[in-house]
Amino acid sequence: MRFFSDNAAPVHAKVMEALHAANHQDTAYDGDRWSKRLDERFSELFGTEVRALWVPTGTAANCLALTALCPPHGGVICHRDAHIQNDEGGAPEFYTHGAKLYLADGEGAKLSAEIIAQTADLIANDVHRVQPHAVSITNATEYGLVYKPDEVAAIGELAHARGWGFHMDGARFANAVVSTGAGVADLTWKAGVDALSFGFVKNGGMSAEVLVFFKPELAAYTPQRRKRAALLFSKGRFLAAQVLAHLDGDLWLECARGANEGAALLAQAAGDRLVHAVEANEVFLRVTPQEAASLRAKGFDFYDWGPGEARFVVSWDQGADVIRPLAEAVRAL
Amino acid sequence: MRFFSDNAAPVHAKVMEALHAANHQDTAYDGDRWSKRLDERFSELFGTEVRALWVPTGTAANCLALTALCPPHGGVICHRDAHIQNDEGGAPEFYTHGAKLYLADGEGAKLSAEIIAQTADLIANDVHRVQPHAVSITNATEYGLVYKPDEVAAIGELAHARGWGFHMDGARFANAVVSTGAGVADLTWKAGVDALSFGFVKNGGMSAEVLVFFKPELAAYTPQRRKRAALLFSKGRFLAAQVLAHLDGDLWLECARGANEGAALLAQAAGDRLVHAVEANEVFLRVTPQEAASLRAKGFDFYDWGPGEARFVVSWDQGADVIRPLAEAVRAL
């Protein structure tokens, strides 16, 4: 069994069905009936008027969001371990034409308003320094922690007091929603978030994420930027259809719930091996090389995460039946 | 019946099946078993060692190709009506960090070695002028003409004599292969082409094209650039699987043959209404507004192409049964 990443998991059957249902000629690009429903469908979900655009990858969502919030000569404050800093091959710099990422600290890849303010206060406010124009957080974080609405709101307040844009990388937004039990509005625009990368691929999707702007005017040029980045698929209906299927009957929450529950089961078994609290679907364990080898010998595969640590990510399709043997093996170490 | 564009057509059933067959957990990004077969499979097809990378759009293929052939301070010679100039929203400039497109003329969006040389010779060779570093042609062209191997070779010879890279936008490469009856090697690397954007989406695919480098060293940094452009899908296997299905049993040629035959049928009916020779699957007709309206009244839809012209693109699934009524309607005008 493989616990490398939720981004390697299969696609949910209902998403596959949606691809079939969309397999008829329709208007190209985003002029089709599915793509044209996104704004309304996501506005309904969030309870406010939003602009919602499909993109094929989380990196694309993040980078188009940043480009809307930060000029080329500006900076974006993010966590030192943020996906945009470490896992996107410089895409933020490419899309923003060279904006600078300012790196802040925080346990479990989680930022606080305080640490963000401290990081910003070190930057002299003159023409010689790149000035911050935006802040970006990841919810759930890269280490599986989640931000609660009031934590987001504190950052939102800071951002807006300073005139910055506020982006949330929600590659695992579904996991955060399930984990906190919070409303999607409370976790985002009501807490000051301007743009959300709403992830579906890690949660049972195939190739579609949605970039949500809570201030429609921020999206003014995003269609042009998406096109210019070679991301405007001619058969865009297949992206929109995936996402709509995911929202139908709250499939997205059901998938995330499964993954979170699996991770909780594993966390329970792991006891004080846990490196970080397990609040979503990622579990980081302290294991010796020998222990790691013994788990692998039993058929469990996962990511080595620095010396003496291992990362297990539980996917939407890995329920209790799949996790229980792993949990037992970990307990038995 | 709609003849707007082959990029709005459905996906071939065998491609859909390939998506299902790939719907199991596998290594993420391009580490899966399908993605890892691309180099070998395309090398086999072309009879030489190539590097083949999936990308989601033709624009992505074109732009990553140009970036490998032309530095930011360089220029690319292409036709005034080239897709890279007119239909990619500035993506070539974005990906190349601002290289300049030099526009050349030629009937039916087709270039010749002579006109390319003339265009280049107007550019003084000094530091004040952007110097050409590459030439890009589209085969089949944006107006449905095709280049034959010797025509490509003449351009290839010029390009290499001048030290330029040579890119072929093959969004409709399959249609050109079927039309010319030429071998794929003769149409590309044997004629000096360095990089080919090999199109599948317009030919019955869903969301995968392949960028083929005939000189593997040119691809040295393309994986990094693809990542940096937010194009490295985590579930890349679904792109590779589409393309491999398309090559199986020459499905790609079968699809293109259908489209070309449909276009030929229509061309036959159109007589001297034809604006350009019909060599692939696009048909441009001279029609008055009244004639256009009468065709539309009969249920045929298409693109108005400037005053007094209309564009009909025949898709892979629009066989004789679909085209015959249109052909008759055109003949009856």
Next chain:
Amino acid sequence: MRFFSDNAAPVHAKVMEALHAANHQDTAYDGDRWSKRLDERFSELFGTEVRALWVPTGTAANCLALTALCPPHGGVICHRDAHIQNDEGGAPEFYTHGAKLYLADGEGAKLSAEIIAQTADLIANDVHRVQPHAVSITNATEYGLVYKPDEVAAIGELAHARGWGFHMDGARFANAVVSTGAGVADLTWKAGVDALSFGFVKNGGMSAEVLVFFKPELAAYTPQRRKRAALLFSKGRFLAAQVLAHLDGDLWLECARGANEGAALLAQAAGDRLVHAVEANEVFLRVTPQEAASLRAKGFDFYDWGPGEARFVVSWDQGADVIRPLAEAVRAL
């Protein structure tokens, strides 16, 4: 005697004196007493509130202006022979992060509102095409013609009706002012110009031009962009001082008058050899290779400008005494 270009001419003695006068310690960058006077001094000159920033080259002025008027995904309409297209090594694309130059025609590198509108009207208004966001004209043009206030105003009206920015490359603005006898306000902001590259280097300066924004809000980020382009000199006072000296007692007009008069003298002698009307300080002549050689044999040097043409540029310091022998030699051909 050399007539290659006014950009190779000496620096006026009063400008040199100004360098000496500024050779004391003062605040670095643009915090010194000279730099801080620019806004006021140029506002006074133009009779309206402007923002005026020194830059070291005309290319820098042009490119920072374009960056303020056109986003990376936009386009700029300019003449096919514009300096920004042909003589800046791709700097506009670098500074604007890849905006596209749309090339329009017109005798003597001069545009009209009509031709600009026609050029723009060919660009379909959709996400696939780069949309124009600005227009740029050169006054005096690259071929020595000048725009009169009403000609500028017609373009300004068009630009603003379409929501475009309007830039004037005034590398030889002084020559245009002298030639038309028009007021500087009438030639610029009253005619709808948003940003002017005000040239001094070709007119007896050493290394300073001024970028003037007639709508101060357009300059909001220009200081940051100037810094980011490595153009914020630490001893900026030496640039500001040059320019202020040039304005003192209308030295800039005196220099331009000298150059224009020299050119007029030469034009008179040239008769029907003139390729373009001579309205500023550039003279393009039809000369055979033999005639060109005979002029060179007499010690006159100049630029060959395509087959059978030669360009003579008269500099601020080349008065009647210098021009008369050349004029006679041309008459004698």
Next chain:
Amino acid sequence: MRFFSDNAAPVHAKVMEALHAANHQDTAYDGDRWSKRLDERFSELFGTEVRALWVPTGTAANCLALTALCPPHGGVICHRDAHIQNDEGGAPEFYTHGAKLYLADGEGAKLSAEIIAQTADLIANDVHRVQPHAVSITNATEYGLVYKPDEVAAIGELAHARGWGFHMDGARFANAVVSTGAGVADLTWKAGVDALSFGFVKNGGMSAEVLVFFKPELAAYTPQRRKRAALLFSKGRFLAAQVLAHLDGDLWLECARGANEGAALLAQAAGDRLVHAVEANEVFLRVTPQEAASLRAKGFDFYDWGPGEARFVVSWDQGADVIRPLAEAVRAL
């Protein structure tokens, strides 16, 4: 007396004289007799064949160097307090099209091979991470320390073992040369440096620095990049002439010696107020706000450098006569 920065100091009289001597018509851009001497003159100085190009600012030298050493998708390791990170307004990201700066630590803004290796070793070698392609050090550092030849060589060895380029920001190179007493070759190319930003402006120049490539092939496209960055002055002779005057009779060393001696005098007086060792011309002192105020009341002006610290930079023209009163005032605190 002002000790804000050496970049606000006057220009040396011999440099001013050189401007006068160059004030005759000559070929524009870098075709003049002065510019054409740079390669040879700097090759002679360094005892090896170099390519030497004038640029107007240190930021321009640094950024053009980085662009030659690092692709857009690459990274540059530098100190957390490096000028390229903190004082260039994002110019490195602009010029390199978005390369990432990786920040390393070290007392007094000084790096060691060890810390650089540690910083690099944290960066996983895969397509998801921006890979280092170059290292950049500043000599003398931003805090006035100097690298000795063997310290540079250790970094050079590491850089070349890893396939990285090696850049030295020598805004105060002269001060480092004087301080170490080392040969210029030993401090640069013999220690593995590939490109040097050779500073003159802070050392009595007006507006010219020199970018020196010790491997001429690295400069292959630098003329194009300089032009494209709007840095190719038409009257480039005035930049080359400044620099040549500075080298004549080792004026550059004489100027730096004066500044270093002044700083040493001040350091001696400062005793344990020194925050960093004083090895060049910068002196950082611990002073209370009251002490700072009392110094200012006596007419000494300087930069507040964080809480409880002050920066004094001694310029080339501030000899013992100028420093002694300051030294006494500091001693008297």
